[in-house]
Amino acid sequence: MTNTPVLDIRDYRLNFNTFDGVYHALDGVNLSVGKGESLGIVGETGCGKSVTVRNVLGLLPSPPAEVISGEILYNGLDMLKVTPEQMKKIRGIEIAMIFQDPMTYLNPVFTIGTQMTDVILAHQKALAKGEKKSRKEARAHAVDMLRKVHLPNPETQIDRYPHELSGGMRQRVLIAMALSGSPKLLIADEPTTALDVTIQAQILDLIAELVDDMGLSVILITHDLGVVAKICDNVAVMYAGQVVEYGTIEEVFGRPKHPYTEGLLKSIPHPGRPPEELFGIPGFLPNLLNPPVGCRFQARCSKAMEICGTPAPNRNNAAHDRTVLCHLYSEGFDDA
Amino acid sequence: MLETRDLSVGFKINSGGKKAVLMAVNKVNLNIRKGDALGLVGESGSGKSTVGRTILHLNKSTGGSVIFDGQDITSLNRTDEKILRRRAQMVFQDPHSALNPRMTILRSVAEPLILHTKLRGPELREKVGTLLEIVGLQKQFLYRYPHELSGGQKQRVCIARAIALNPELLVLDEPTSALDVSVQAQILEFLKSIQKELDLTYLFISHNLAVIRYVCNRVAVMYLGQIVEQGETEDVFNNPKHPYTKALLEAVPLPEPGQPRRGKPLVGDIPSPLDLPRGCFFNTRCEKAMAGICDSRSVPNYLVENNRAVRCFLYNKDLQLEQA
Ligand SMILES: Nc1ncnc2c1ncn2[C@@H]1O[C@H](COP(=O)(O)OP(=O)(O)OP(=O)(O)O)[C@@H](O)[C@H]1O
Ligand SMILES: Nc1ncnc2c1ncn2[C@@H]1O[C@H](COP(=O)(O)OP(=O)(O)O)[C@@H](O)[C@H]1O
Ligand code: SF4
Ligand code: SF4
Ligand SMILES: [Mg+2]
Ligand SMILES: [Mg+2]
Numbered sequence: 001m002t003n004t005p006v007l008d009i010r011d012y013r014l015n016f017n018t019f020d021g022v023y024h025a026l027d028g029v030n031l032s033v034g035k036g037e038s039l040g041i042v043g044e045t046g047c048g049k050s051v052t053v054r055n056v057l058g059l060l061p062s063p064p065a066e067v068i069s070g071e072i073l074y075n076g077l078d079m080l081k082v083t084p085e086q087m088k089k090i091r092g093i094e095i096a097m098i099f100q101d102p103m104t105y106l107n108p109v110f111t112i113g114t115q116m117t118d119v120i121l122a123h124q125k126a127l128a129k130g131e132k133k134s135r136k137e138a139r140a141h142a143v144d145m146l147r148k149v150h151l152p153n154p155e156t157q158i159d160r161y162p163h164e165l166s167g168g169m170r171q172r173v174l175i176a177m178a179l180s181g182s183p184k185l186l187i188a189d190e191p192t193t194a195l196d197v198t199i200q201a202q203i204l205d206l207i208a209e210l211v212d213d214m215g216l217s218v219i220l221i222t223h224d225l226g227v228v229a230k231i232c233d234n235v236a237v238m239y240a241g242q243v244v245e246y247g248t249i250e251e252v253f254g255r256p257k258h259p260y261t262e263g264l265l266k267s268i269p270h271p272g273r274p275p276e277e278l279f280g281i282p283g284f285l286p287n288l289l290n291p292p293v294g295c296r297f298q299a300r301c302s303k304a305m306e307i308c309g310t311p312a313p314n315r316n317n318a319a320h321d322r323t324v325l326c327h328l329y330s331e332g333f334d335d336a
Numbered sequence: 337m338l339e340t341r342d343l344s345v346g347f348k349i350n351s352g353g354k355k356a357v358l359m360a361v362n363k364v365n366l367n368i369r370k371g372d373a374l375g376l377v378g379e380s381g382s383g384k385s386t387v388g389r390t391i392l393h394l395n396k397s398t399g400g401s402v403i404f405d406g407q408d409i410t411s412l413n414r415t416d417e418k419i420l421r422r423r424a425q426m427v428f429q430d431p432h433s434a435l436n437p438r439m440t441i442l443r444s445v446a447e448p449l450i451l452h453t454k455l456r457g458p459e460l461r462e463k464v465g466t467l468l469e470i471v472g473l474q475k476q477f478l479y480r481y482p483h484e485l486s487g488g489q490k491q492r493v494c495i496a497r498a499i500a501l502n503p504e505l506l507v508l509d510e511p512t513s514a515l516d517v518s519v520q521a522q523i524l525e526f527l528k529s530i531q532k533e534l535d536l537t538y539l540f541i542s543h544n545l546a547v548i549r550y551v552c553n554r555v556a557v558m559y560l561g562q563i564v565e566q567g568e569t570e571d572v573f574n575n576p577k578h579p580y581t582k583a584l585l586e587a588v589p590l591p592e593p594g595q596p597r598r599g600k601p602l603v604g605d606i607p608s609p610l611d612l613p614r615g616c617f618f619n620t621r622c623e624k625a626m627a628g629i630c631d632s633r634s635v636p637n638y639l640v641e642n643n644r645a646v647r648c649f650l651y652n653k654d655l656q657l658e659q660a
Contacts, residue, residue, distance in 0.1 A: 044516040166605045196379035197543070201587035201601035208597045223517070226589035231597050250593045267521035271546035271588045274570060278550070280522030284486055 005032035005073070006185055006217045007056065007095075012070030014051060017063055021289045025051050026241045027296070029070070030314065030323070033185070033234070038211050038218040040228030040249075042264075043238035046285060049221045052238070053187050055080060057091050074185070089126050092119065096178035100190035102170035106162040112173050113158035116142035116180060123181040145176040149206055168199035175206065179214075186210070189221045204231050225268060229253055237261045240286055240296040247322035257324045257333065259301045295327065303328060337405055337537055338368040338391065338505060344399035345386050351610055358609050360386040362561035363400065365637070365645075366539075368554075370504075373531060373538040375548035375569065377584075378558030379606060384541045387558075388507040391539065392426050393417060404505075422452055425498040429510035431490035435482040441468070442478040445497045452501055467496040470534075472526060488519035492526070499534060509541045524550055545588050549573055557581050560609055560617040563637075567644035577646045579622045616649065624650060 014026040026048050033039040041049045054060045056072055056079055072079040074095065082090070099105060107115055120138040124131070133141065139158070146154035149172040162170055171191060178186060188207065192200040208231045210216045222228060228235050228249065235252050237245040237260065245258040256262045263281040270276070283300035286292050292299065294309040301308070307327050315332050316323045324333065345361040361383045368374045376384045389395040391402055393412065401410040409420060428434045435444050445464045449455050455463055465475050471492040482490055491511060498506060511527070512520040528551055531538060542548050548555055549569055556566040557578065565578040576582045583602040589595065604621045607613055613620050619630040629649055638651035 044518060168605060196606065197545075197587045198379065198583060198602045199605070201589075201599065202603075204589065205598055205601050212598075224589070225517075225591035229591050229593060230589035230595055253591065253593050263518060265591065267518045268591055269521075269524065269546040269550035270591065271549060271585070272590050274573075275550045278521040278525055280520070280525065281518035282522075 006035050008032040008073040010071050013068035015066045015068055017066055024288045024291050029243055031236050033217050033219055035217055036215045038232045040232035040235040041221045042225055042228055047238040048241040049238055050189055057095060057097060058087055093123050093181040094183055095185045096183040097187040098174050098178050098191050100193050102174045108162055111159050111161055113139060113142060116177050119177050120180050145180045149176045167195055171203055185217045187219045207231055242296060244325045251322050258326050259303050260297050337370040339403040340364055340366045342400035343397055345390050346398045356610055359561050364563055368537060370537055372554055373540055373552040375552030375555040376541045377545060377548045382558040383561040384558055385509050388509050388539055388541050392424055392507055422501045423503055424505040425503040426507045427494050427498045427511050430514050431487055431494050434494050435490060437482050440479050440481060441493055448500045467500055471496045487515050488523060491523055505537045507539045564647045571642060578648050579624050580618050
């Protein structure tokens with residue numbers, strides 16, 4: 001990390017206790033994001049991207065979730081241990097989250113304005129009387145936020161109902177709502193997956209602008225490698241509940257080290273080049289009710305060795321702030 | 337082999353208490369030669385699936401015609417439809433809902449064979465086994481149920497079923513969109529190889545430009561029910577002519593480092609198909625729109641070089657003179 005991390009997840013292990021048994025969803029996740037930085041988390045369905053960030057805001061009910069180890073440090077404060085009171089002061093104000101489907105998080109029976117104003121007023125509960133905004137001021141702030149996310153005609157759009165807006169506009173509203181408490185960290189879980197590609201481009205451009213202009217830190221979850229490559233500084237590649245590779249976009253996408261990252265990059269057709277041969281990754285994700293001993297990728301890895309039956313070491317190249325979880329690099333590595 | 341002439345599909349819908357007609361497909365002209373893989377690309381709601389479904393008679397057309405192998409199949413009787421079913425098949429986006437959960441893989445793949453052929457008993461099993469082999473699944477899958485298969489395996493089963501009757505044309509509607517990328521790669525490779533092996537013609541529907549570029553030799557770009565550009569895939573990708581095609585290609589983020597973080601994304605939303613703009617449907621978002629022309633006259637198709645059709649006034653030579 002080039003600057004002190006805003007969020008630092010360390011050795012995070014989490015299980016789900018299900019009827020079928022213990023599901024080992026996260027196994028020793030390490031991640032961090034610095035001030036004004038954007039971190040992408042990529043990986044295929046079910047690899048644990050959403051689960052990794054849910055508990056930053058205490059959003060995983062326990063049971064079934066059970067934290068086995070680790071800490072989630074927000075500016076040094078362990079979010080796994082905060083009191084409900086502390087959480088109230090952080091949720092929406094210090095850290096905000098947005099999700100894939102905006103409609104799920106907007107109430108269809110209230111106007112955008114009513115919902116945004118409520119959120120803004122709720123953020124101020126902790127403030128002293130004199131510092132609180134009136135309902136009128138809160139509404140004006142909502143209009144400002146809508147303008148900031150480039151919603152056309154915010155003064156009139158604010159009185160519309162969610163279903164009267166397009167998917168892209170709803171996502172802008174949700175971002176505006178998330179940013180209304182001036183958070184330092186925005187966690188966006190597949191924010192553009194439900195959108196068309198020309199609308200996705202608008203939203204990505206908006207997120208990049210917010211990072212540049214507001215010094216916002218962002219964690220962006222997506223399964224689209226193109227999306228992270230476009231707007232993130234760093235990327236964490238997840239596989240079966242572990243971060244298998246972490247580093248800058250240049251390093252990880254330009255010189256992948258982990259066999260899974262290599263495989264992933266070779267399996268996507270490139271929209272900007274004539275067809276080259278594609279290589280899928282044979283086999284399936286391991287069943288995490290009964291995870292393999294040792295490297296979780298070994299059954300699908302073309303480079304697997306005998307030693308891969310033991311847990312792979314997490315090697316860090318400090319000079320480049322780059323991490324790879326694989327026996328191939330047990331001696332460490334240089335970046336050349 | 338397959339041609340659509342001014343094919344149109346309107347859906348009667350209720351919009352805010354009023355009856356309205358939603359033009360999902362608007363005078364579409366496609367020409368698919370034998371052995372072609374024609375990609376139909378566009379954003380959601382542009383009408384791609386409706387075109388595919390209408391060609392296979394899963395939808396009624398409301399205008400224009402479909403010509404299959406020289407024969408007008410726009411209004412078919414039952415027997416003709418049965419023949420069409422043998423010669424053209426569809427593969428859907430979601431392999432999970434396309435298979436009956438209570439049927440073994442054997443039953444699912446055998447179904448079209450039982451309906452359309454006299455194969456029964458061991459011969460039928462033999463045939464299904466061969467089909468599974470073609471799609472890269474071992475015989476052990478014969479007696480499994482869909483829930484025991486991964487998404488990619490299920491999509492292979494759907495493809496096995498679609499090719500059971502040796503069709504000539506496959507309409508593939510987003511066949512890999514529900515799959516993870518590492519699995520998508522296997523299915524795409526496989527679709528390419530059976531196309532050659534079995535001499536198939538594809539209408540390949542996708543919103544994913546990279547996937548289209550990978551599989552198709554020709555491509556047609558749809559916007560609000562119309563084809564705005566059509567041509568050889570590499571020509572269109574290397575040198576897009578229609579302003580919408582250009583914007584679409586620029587909007588796709590590339591999976592590689594070194595792209596500019598901020599760009600100039602296309603402004604505005606896709607208009608509602610119930611409230612289509614006057615003139616060129618793209619004029620509300622087009623940087624090159626010419627006032628007095630694009631917002632009032634409807635745009636014909638212009639044929640420019642190498643088999644390329646573009647629906648945009650910029651390619652009308654006379655108009656350009658007028659402007660100059
Ligand atoms: N049965 C129907 N009744 C009414 N409207 C319909 C019907 N089927 C499709 N439409 C409308 O027709 C238009 C085109 O639909 P279609 O499903 O072909 O789009 P598409 O391009 O395939 O979109 P997507 O990528 O989201 O699947 C849309 O506006 C859709 O809402
Ligand atoms: N509440 C839950 N109970 C049991 N298993 C869960 C629960 N939530 C998530 N999981 C499992 O954890 C894994 C990771 O989920 P998730 O983080 O949502 O994946 P994704 O990377 O697609 O976002 C998945 O296999 C999922 O089925
Ligand atoms: S640890 Fe072994 S099996 Fe795992 S990715 Fe590295 S080489 Fe492959
Ligand atoms: S016809 Fe006019 S508005 Fe339409 S794409 Fe061409 S230049 Fe743009
Ligand atoms: Mg998720
Ligand atoms: Mg569709």
